[in-house]
Amino acid sequence: MSTALSATDLGKQYGRKWALSNCSLDIPEGRVVGLVGPNGAGKTTLLHLAVGLLSPSVGSITVLGQRPASSAEQLGQIGFVAQDTPVYAGLSIAAHLQMGAALNSTWDAQVAERRIYDLGLDPNQRAGRLSGGQRAQLALTLAIAKRPALLLLDEPVASLDPLARREFLATLMEVVSEHKVSVILSSHLVADLERVCDYLVVLAASRVQVNGEIDELLSTHHRLIGTPRDLENLPDTVQVIESSSTDRQTTATVRSADPIMDPAWSIESVTMEDLVLAYMGQAEEQRRDLVRSRGGAK
């Protein structure tokens, strides 16, 4: 089994609202996956479904080939850092490590203790007194010391200052280079993920908009600049993600497996940020159209 996470038509409903719908993914192992999307897009929902904190309303999801939270062994294979890195404020760092040792059969005490030591943290310090960055590092330590095959992190650096952010991501990358572990980390900021991820999933409007290896995505997406007429002349194999036009000029972000041969276009490469923004823009447009068509009768 070589998929880290596999979802088929996964959906989660709360009352009448769908937090996530029609989500199908096949994320291979050994990647650092960036899960990007605006707030409320369903990133946390997807991660919680992957960890087994939630169960699907429709569809299915497997993590490392098994149903999430199906057994203690399965839970031992994943490490999770939830949003805002929850810890037990009244317990010391050492007590947290003891918890890890007591509740996880795959716990590696040496890894845990060495991390805490390297971070310069006092094991007797109560977790409630730690700074945001230190708490995040503690939560990461707890997840890493389980020696999981898959690490899932929900916006781990969103509320950290730039230095703490860089240190957290650097620590994470060290772990990736040292142990054979897949990572899925979510963020609403592309900048966090750009240098760190090699696989991308864009979630917007509670759906997967695009997903794939970043290298492949960057090589198949282009920015085209031309005239509005040229836009109509694009072959069907070229998928327009987003476009904006003035009378004279059209700029479009497109996806195409084959190179664009039409000389009328000026072709530029896109950055990951451009790509994500294009898909998020597309999702937002679709959402607005849907709302307008529903309220149109008024």
Next chain:
Amino acid sequence: MIRFAWRQFRFQAFVVLGLLVAVAVVFLLTGPHIAHEFAELKGCKAKSDCNYLDNSIQNGDQRLYNFGTALSVVFPALLGIFWGAPLIARELESGTYRLAWSQGVTRSRWIVTKLAVVGFASMIAAGLMSWMLTWWASPIDTLNANRFSTQVYDTHYIAPIGYAAFAFAVGVAAGVLWRRTLPAMATMLVVYAAARVIFTENVRSHLLTPLKVSVKLSKAGAYGFEQTPHGLQFLTKVGSLPNALVFNPVVVGKHGATVTSQWLATHCANLIQHGGPVSRRTSVGFKGNGPAPKAFNECIAKISANFHQVLTYQPADRFWPFQWLEGGIFLAAGIALCALSYWWLRKRVV
């Protein structure tokens, strides 16, 4: 997991342990003295000595007794509030459930272990409190000979253990329901109090089929009359059976007749004439204290000749079966609520 559940629970456990130790110290210091005083009271001959002892007891021991039993009544509720309500609610509220449920233990094991560790601790704590109180208050209880009274029955022996298990379970369930500690505490208090009051008032007396006994009115003790909107009413003290649970006393005569205001108007006319009560609410008086004692006593004599009191009661020797029954019912309710919480938490995912 057991070790970690204990580690999380440690602080709250020590707080209650401290309370129990404080209570133990007070009881140890005052217990022998009370036993001594009550032994003396039993054996006192001279009225002055007895009065003195009576006073001393009223002012000191009685107050301490009332306080001790009040604490004991409240104790299971305290456990429900501080041990039960936050157990799950705290984790849901603070978000630490996301840390706990991604560790290498299944959610089932997590829930069951926490419920078991703190649930048993609740029962043990309540048991200790009850045992200490029972030991300390035994001289007083022997003298009062009223084991079925709520001051004794609800706070001594077995029943509090059942109450504590129930209170704990209500707290936990409220926590799972509200996912917030404060509303859980409030709900726990309301539900627990309601359950206990309803059970005590309406269910306890009927746990086993009660017996009935007829008692002569003279034996029933003091009488009186009260003016009500419906006319004059005959009042009587409930006849006492030591250590029994007496309820529903009825004054009844031949063919089920009762002392109605018409009967009084017919047979005790001069009582009403000779300055019966002017205000609706005042009672004419017990033991002939009010106006026209002669008319009063005559009326009483007539009533005694034609009526007697029927008591419905649970005899003293049923005390232990009742304790086990009531304790068992509350324990069973507690277990059922724990099972509900377990199911709820597993199915109705957060």
Next chain:
Amino acid sequence: MIEFRLNGNSGVSPYQQIVQQVKSALRLGRLRVGDQLPTVKEVVGKVALNPNTVLKAYRELEHEGLVAARPGIGTFVVNSFDETTYAAQRPLRRSLEVWIEKARRAGLDDESIEALFVDTFLFTPKELVR
């Protein structure tokens, strides 16, 4: 040991920057034949970067014949650029420092200095070098 510094705004991908910085270090003599490149773990520990990116850069350098990976030990420099230029670098660096000092005293800010240098450099015909 060489330390990598990544510029997120330069438009050059991180992997290319690493390759360029290694080559630059080789040219300036900061890296010599036999020196060990920092391990992937060390690099990503300082600069939060996907390990595969570093691996890719090292592989490219290996492909160009500049470094060689010895499994279990590390990646080492096996080849450099013409080192004779190194001897000539010291005096050149000195005169450059003098020139920069002059430019500063003349009141030029950093950007103007850089612009002046780049402009002159780009427009100096190669034929001038004899």
